[in-house]
Amino acid sequence: MKISAVEAIPFAIPYTKALHFASGEVHSAEHVLVRVTTDDGVVGVAEAPPRPFTYGETQAGIVAIIETIFAPQIEGLTLLEREKAHSRLGRTVGNPTAKAAIDMAIWDALGKTLELPVSxxxxxxxxxxxxxxxxxxxxxxxxxxxxxxxxxxxxxxxxxxxxxxxxxxxxxxxxxxxxxxxxxxxxxxxxxxxxxxxxxxxxxxxxxxxxxxxxxxxxxxxxxxxxxxxxxxxxxxxxxxxxxxxxxxxxxxxxxxxxxxxxxxxxxxxxxxxxxxxxxxxxxxxxxxxxxxxxxxxxxxxxxxxxxxxxxxxxxxxxxxxxxxxxxxxxxxxxxxxxxxxxxTSSAPGLGIEIDETRLHHYRLDNK
Known part of the structure; x- marks a missing residue:
């Protein structure tokens, strides 16, 4: 149940129409897929949507903070050490959606490990x-x-x-x-x-x-x-x-x-x-x-x-x-x-969702 890897994968999917509101507008979902993998091979996922006009986060910034700061702090913890993970992430100011996505991916992995829905x-x-x-x-x-x-x-x-x-x-x-x-x-x-x-x-x-x-x-x-x-x-x-x-x-x-x-x-x-x-x-x-x-x-x-x-x-x-x-x-x-x-809600373990790897390969921006 130990976390062995934390990944941040940028992707972009166009909207069918631009979304307009007082603090800005959005033309495509330029989000980050966060994956937490355990030493047992369980993979938990979540999504970080940057909103620079609201919280100051950008897609590139989310990827960078996860890869350089958050992943090293989280890797090696068990899925049950969620409060310890929360404390370590809290040392860094801001970056709310990056922290949230890591947290939810851990919960997803825990649910899959215990074979219980997160809900x-x-x-x-x-x-x-x-x-x-x-x-x-x-x-x-x-x-x-x-x-x-x-x-x-x-x-x-x-x-x-x-x-x-x-x-x-x-x-x-x-x-x-x-x-x-x-x-x-x-x-x-x-x-x-x-x-x-x-x-x-x-x-x-x-x-x-x-x-x-x-x-x-x-x-x-x-x-x-x-x-x-x-x-x-x-x-x-x-x-x-x-x-x-x-x-x-x-x-x-x-x-x-x-x-x-x-x-x-x-x-x-x-x-x-x-x-x-x-x-x-x-x-x-x-x-x-x-x-x-x-x-x-x-x-x-x-x-x-x-x-x-x-x-x-x-x-x-x-x-x-x-x-x-x-x-x-x-x-x-x-x-x-x-x-x-x-x-x-899904009755399947974790969040009950599965990533389509073909779609991810098509929309990801890091060419991996």
Missing amino acids: ELLGGFTDRMRVSHMLGFDEPAAMVAEAEKMVDTYGIRTFKVKVGRRPFQLDTAGVRALRERFGDSIELYVDGNRGWTASESLKAMREMADLDLLFAEELNPADDVLGRRWLVEQLDLPMIADESVPTAADVTREILAGSATAVSIKTARTGFTTSRRIHHLAEGLGVEVVIGNQIDGQIGTACAVAFGSAYELTSRRAGELSNFLDMSDDLLTHPLQISGGQLV
Whole structure:
């Protein structure tokens, strides 16, 4: 059960369309496949999606930090020494998705070794989650058309709408068009990716006050300390902290400071080990939780649903588990399937996924 090798393999898969939001845009999934191999020949996998405009990580940076710093620290540990691995990775500042991918690959390898699904090792509350789909910047008619496709094809009825443009009416018009088209048959919430000021956020939310939104997420910057507290006081719906809470300590700060009232857990950012800490903290504080998405591919989505389904708190709300539908291809031998608005976890050991080596060879960027 000792870790004998940690690999970081860069790959790129184009999106069928560019994804646009307040903090940037993405045209292809330029991610990193992380593989942890044990001396028994077991291989655990996970996916690191760099988001330089959010966390400062790049694809090349993730590969470099894993190969030069993290791999030497982790190799030689057993799969059961996850807290020791967490401590060693924590010596280095930043690099959240690189650390998260290593952590989840270790859990995948452990599940395969014990012949148990990761979702059961984590908690095993349920075997499925409702799915929320993200709608990026677009014209109202195009957003409605995409939502209609998601409803008709996959049964998805929860939508996260990206906002944060100026003037804010560009975005509120789209949210209103969705509500008018579907009525109360769908759930809606908005995500500003820190694009507005506090005063702009309040004006936009008042304009959407009659649309029965579930949440508002990161409408204004995390360093707008007084503005965030003021905004939370003005709103009558939960404010989700996302990019502002990459650690459990950040969650504590934002919630106790009154700057947020709910939390987004992204396994791509906090792995399974730190995500458990955040979940337990949120549970103890009585804070609502949403399973977020780092624009993950199917590997990352398998990780997210494994964690989200493991606990009652995280499985109450629809999880953001559908962004892989915007990718032109993926790396799995058996693709994930969304049906009836739900994604079911695998009952196979580990994460229950298998890498298609032919696809990996085609999309990898290191020519190995």
